[in-house]
Amino acid sequence: MPLNILIIGVGIGGPIMALILQRSNPDHYITVIERSPSLRASGAQIDIRAQGIPLLRKLGLLDAVKARAVSEGGVELVDKNDKQRAVFGVNNSGEGPQSFTSEYEIMRGDLVEVLYQASLEQNAKARGKGGVKYEFGRMVAEMAQDETGVDVTFADEEKARYDLVIGADGQSSRTRKQVFGKEISDAAFKSLGVSCAFYSIPRHPTDKSDLSKYYHAPEGRTIITRPSKPTITGVYLMTIEETDELKASLKQPVEKQKEVWAKLFAGAGWQTDRLLDGMMRCDDFYATMLGQVKLEHISKGRVALLGDAGYVPSAITGMGTTSAIVGAYVLAGELARHKEDPHAALKAYDEVMRPFVAEAQKLMPGVPGLMFPKTQFGISIMHLVAGVLSWMKPDRFVSRFLPENKGGWTPPEYPELKLD
């Protein structure tokens, strides 16, 4: 049965969901809406790991991702004089577990474009009764569901009825609130007590290295620079000291947010002044609180949550993008398997995803606390331990704690999707 489906959010999960759904049944009518007036092809580096890599290969998208991958040679810890204290490499052999740096690191904007373009190209070639249409600058004001469908009222007061609604609208998902209520939705977000700001600056002559640099400053502040593109350095500011001013700023205009972050990192040493100066001039600043969404169920009736909206594992795990890819594959797979019964499909999606989500959200021991020493003494201890580990068997040590080795959840096979 072809379905009339609404997907909310054109980030990572939205376009990949549209792509798999259409490939499995070109008769589906799929509408994908995005709150922003145009594609939000921005953001810093994201990585594809574990189950996400073979799934992208199955979808025929891995080469396109690899072609736009960021060339990062690993991670180094530096002190205030820029002296290297520890270094961990990258496994780019195409086999075995990834290191801290994934072989498939890519700028978020590039991945959004790859997935969106792949979906448009497939739509242009598809020969079904249905199709995929993208609508920007569109939001849902209200939705109400019954046994047979979901009535949606858009912010412009237009109304439509869908067989199924998929909320792929990110960590602060409005769909989650609309379906489960504000109280359950808010309680589901478990803060990790870490705030993070991402932005990019023009590459400086001193940013020659292809390594990510991690610099720790007292008071739980960390600055990371990454060789995002040949002309661009990606900068991450992270802090475990969540002040009220910082929390409140996340809802304020970007210029105000930048002021608060500049105040928090002032005097942190190393290259902070130059990096803060770059922040004031950048046009892609994005700040968020790191946390995990833990819901008892990720679907209700005919509405399902996908990716960050339903189960964000936090950037610290490196599994956010992979979770959205896995979620889209499983949801499309269950819809294809239970094609006469969307209720059963969404229930199965909920059940199949549970062990994967638990695995993806598992944090390394001591994370995030140990990542943010509060004193110079704590930083020195961290450098010492990391230095010894990196000198011993870094790859074996690192890979023990990475998502690839957490438990080995394997995605089900869905021949009904006709992907091979």
Ligand SMILES: Cc1cc2nc3c(=O)[nH]c(=O)nc-3n(C[C@H](O)[C@H](O)[C@H](O)COP(=O)(O)OP(=O)(O)OC[C@H]3O[C@@H](n4cnc5c(N)ncnc54)[C@H](O)[C@@H]3O)c2cc1C
């Ligand atoms: C601008 C931006 C920058 C990011 N930068 C980073 C980064 O640097 N590093 C990192 O690890 N992760 C980043 N993320 C998060 C990362 O993309 C996700 O963790 C992950 O890839 C899972 O993707 P997703 O599709 O579930 O959510 P997202 O990628 O967050 O996509 C959600 C999409 O839904 C849209 N949306 C939100 N609310 C509504 C609504 N009510 N109606 C319609 N559309 C809506 C958003 O504009 C966005 O396009 C960023 C996300 C965004 C939106």
